[in-house]
Amino acid sequence: MQKQFSLFLSTTLILSLSLIRPNQAKIRIVIGSVTDSTDTTTNTCQPSGYISSRKPGSCTAQNNDSCCKDGQSYPKYQCSPPVTAKTDAIMYINTFSDAPSSCEPKIYNDDELVVSLSTGWYDKGTRCLKSINITTNGNSVLAKVVDQCDSINGCTAEVGYEKPCGANEIRASRGVWSKLYMVNDQMGTLEVTWSDVSSS
Numbered sequence: 001m002q003k004q005f006s007l008f009l010s011t012t013l014i015l016s017l018s019l020i021r022p023n024q025a026k027i028r029i030v031i032g033s034v035t036d037s038t039d040t041t042t043n044t045c046q047p048s049g050y051i052s053s054r055k056p057g058s059c060t061a062q063n064n065d066s067c068c069k070d071g072q073s074y075p076k077y078q079c080s081p082p083v084t085a086k087t088d089a090i091m092y093i094n095t096f097s098d099a100p101s102s103c104e105p106k107i108y109n110d111d112e113l114v115v116s117l118s119t120g121w122y123d124k125g126t127r128c129l130k131s132i133n134i135t136t137n138g139n140s141v142l143a144k145v146v147d148q149c150d151s152i153n154g155c156t157a158e159v160g161y162e163k164p165c166g167a168n169e170i171r172a173s174r175g176v177w178s179k180l181y182m183v184n185d186q187m188g189t190l191e192v193t194w195s196d197v198s199s200s
Ligand SMILES: *[C@@H]1O[C@H](CO)[C@@H](O)[C@H](O)[C@H]1NC(C)=O
Pocket: 064, 067
C-alpha cells in the first residue's frame, strides 16, 4: 500500500515536473524578448506624451507615410535610446534641398552626405556638423548631421502636418542611400546601425 503510494507520488512528481519545465522555458523566452525591447526603447526612453491629430491640413511630406492622419495619436519623445558603437535606428529617405537645415541656415544638395537625427540624438545641436558612421548589410557611410528630426512637435501647420519623428530615426539624403548601394526603389525605410565618429 505504502509502496504504491510512493510510486504514485514520484510519478506525479515527474509528470508535474515535465509539465512545469516547458512552461518555465516559455516564460523565460517571454521575459527575454521583453527585456530586449525595453533595452532599446521602453525602459531607457519613454514617450513624454502623445499628439492626437485632428483634421490635419495639407501635408508637406514627400512621403505620405510621414503625414498625420485624422484621429490618430502619435507618441512624442524628448529622449532617444543611448548611443553605442552599434546604435539601432530606422533610416528614412529625406530631402535637404527644400528648406534650410537647423544646424546652420543652409540648403544642402541631396547628393551631399547629410542626415537629420531624432531630437534626443540631435541633443540640442551637440552633434551638429559632426560625422556619424551608418552601417547596413556590411556597408558603411560617413554622413554629416545637419538637422534635427523633430520628435516632439507634429501634426501642426508649422511642421506641415507631418507626424513627429520617432525616438530612433535617421533621415538621410539620396547621397547617403546611394553610398549604401541602395538604388531608387530601395530608398525608403531601412534598419541600420550607427555610431559617433571621433573627431581626432
Ligand atoms: C497619399 O497621397 C495621395 C496623392 O497625393 C493621396 O491621394 C492619398 O490620399 C494620400 N494618402 C494618405 C494616407 O494620406
